[in-house]
Ligand SMILES: C=C1C[C@]23C[C@H]1CC[C@H]2[C@@]12CCC[C@@](C)(C(=O)O1)[C@H]2[C@@H]3C(=O)O
């Protein structure tokens with residue numbers, strides 16, 4: 001007799017003492033077609049490091065095509081999906097996140113925005129999937145550029161492409177990820193909170209996230225409390241990354257966020273992480289220092305990225321690069 005092991009969640013992490021989920025209505029909403037967008041973006045980046053964008057200009061068709069292809073990919077047998085792995089550095093991964101023992105109730109495709117690095121990742125119909133990913137990525141990159149320009153305008157710094165030029169650069173080290181969180185029926189029964197993707201900040205400049213209508217994403221506020229982000233499949237959610245926190249000398253905050261698994265519905269999210277070229281120095285822009293000292297030591301994106309590889313998801317990665325104020 002062959003004994004098949006029952007899927008079990010005992011090796012995953014739970015959140016203890018998790019408060020009942022409260023969906024927040026405090027998350028800023030920015031309409032990119034309105035003239036006040038730049039002011040609202042700056043305010044949201046200072047207060048939360050997070051906001052929701054409507055009228056974003058990414059065609060719903062590009063989004064749903066990618067969603068369909070991704071779901072097709074994730075519905076394949078594990079043995080097929082594993083042909084696209086391991087995600088070192090790009091490809092299919094499941095359960096394990098990063099290199100240092102983090103696990104979550106998630107499977108994912110991690111891709112480079114430069115498609116040459118994504119060999120053999122696309123399953124049975126690679127050309128179609130690749131093409132759909134490309135057209136989605138170019139629309140989202142355009143939105144990233146627009147938002148980063150609005151940030152510069154809102155901060156009254158010049159030129160207005162100081163941030164956007166980094167993600168538009170041919171050498172930009174950007175990453176794209178599709179996360180799939182299967183429904184976890186055990187949770188529906190026992191009411192526990194299982195970690196889908198553990199708490200962390202994104203190391204890059206900016207992240208643009210779109211998900212289906214399944215909840216799970218939470219962000220941490222300045223006081224350390226967690227709020228649930230109501231899902232909205234037609235909008236984008238924008239995260240300030242660590243690099244943008246440094247470039248604004250701490251004025252913008254990179255947001256800590258996490259995903260909880262759902263007992264009833266599966267969640268699919270796709271995230272574009274806009275990063276600078278590897279050789280780029282990440283340092284506060286002189287025009288934002290106003291005579292103040294940099295809060296950070298000087299480092300390149302290459303150095304920061306390398307240090308993230310050695311870290312655990314929840315680590316305060318910027319901590320190593322903070323300059324301790326001389327007293
Ligand atoms: C434990 C991890 C896993 C990391 C690296 C390190 C710390 C932060 C994680 C992320 C978060 C943002 C996307 C990603 C691609 C990134 O750049 O940083 C992730 C990466 C991975 O999933 O490999």
Ligand SMILES: O=C(O)CCC(=O)C(=O)O
Nearest residue numbers: 177179197217259269271
């Ligand atoms: O899947 C999500 O909704 C968010 C995941 C995330 O934060 C990440 O991949 O960096």
Ligand SMILES: [Fe+2]
Nearest residue numbers: 200201202257
């Ligand atoms: Fe993230």
